[in-house]
Amino acid sequence: MNTALAETALPQPTLETPGFAELVEAYGRDLHRYAYRLSGNLHTAEDLVQDTLLRAWRSLDRLQNRDAVKGWLFTIVRRENARRFQRSQGQVSDIPTEEVPDSHVTYDTSTEAFVLRRAIRTLPVEYRDPLVLQVLHGLSQQEIADRLGLTSAGVGTRLFRARQKLRACLGERG
Structure with missing residues (x-):
């Protein structure tokens, strides 16, 4: 293995990371409920919480106000949910635009x-x-x-x- 690459690679998150186990224990259920409310799907909520905890773990050393941790985690869940929609780009269709029916959506112009x-x-x-x-x-x-x-x-x-x-x-x- 390349030593330069090994030095820059992030260590794998563990429950032994200082403060991380406490975050998971204290807020895991609340995060899951919130993620489920946002996504409406159990499996998606689990993915959102997992991604949230990974981001939180990576940034835990930069958290300045430990009293604001719950709001911080909820913000990460909300942003992860938004990223889910950014990642899901629609498929390009082979249908010519002239054949696509007009939308019935009207906008106040x-x-x-x-x-x-x-x-x-x-x-x-x-x-x-x-x-x-x-x-x-x-x-x-x-x-x-x-x-x-x-x-x-x-x-x-x-x-x-x-x-x-x-x-x-x-x-x-x-």
């Missing part, structure tokens, strides 16, 4: 909708995610809290601030 979408995109992610989950996906404050690994009060604060920032961006009062 008004100026107001454009301005609102642009304003939402300018929000910081910590405010945009809860707002989109509530307005577009219809989730309750508690469901958003569970999904993002926050408290219900924290979600309420972020929603309030998101609306304030949107009003400021759109030049409204209130």
Whole structure:
């Protein structure tokens, strides 16, 4: 084996890694429930948790605030779930585009909708995610809290601030 390669290779994660076994024990079940809620599939949830724990293990030495570990792990699960969709690119079809039926999906192309979408995109992610989950996906404050690994009060604060920032961006009062 090449010694230069052996020196740069990452060691395999083990439960003996300092702090790793405690993370698995303390948060494994919560991570699995959250991953299942995101994916809706038991096997996919298991894969998400496994990928999450691997990423957490690799970054454990960079974790600065041990009190924020649960939110950190939930964020990793959420990002792993998003990566799952990024990896699954659709198959290219041999059907000519002229033969593909028109979609029945309609989009609001008004100026107001454009301005609102642009304003939402300018929000910081910590405010945009809860707002989109509530307005577009219809989730309750508690469901958003569970999904993002926050408290219900924290979600309420972020929603309030998101609306304030949107009003400021759109030049409204209130």
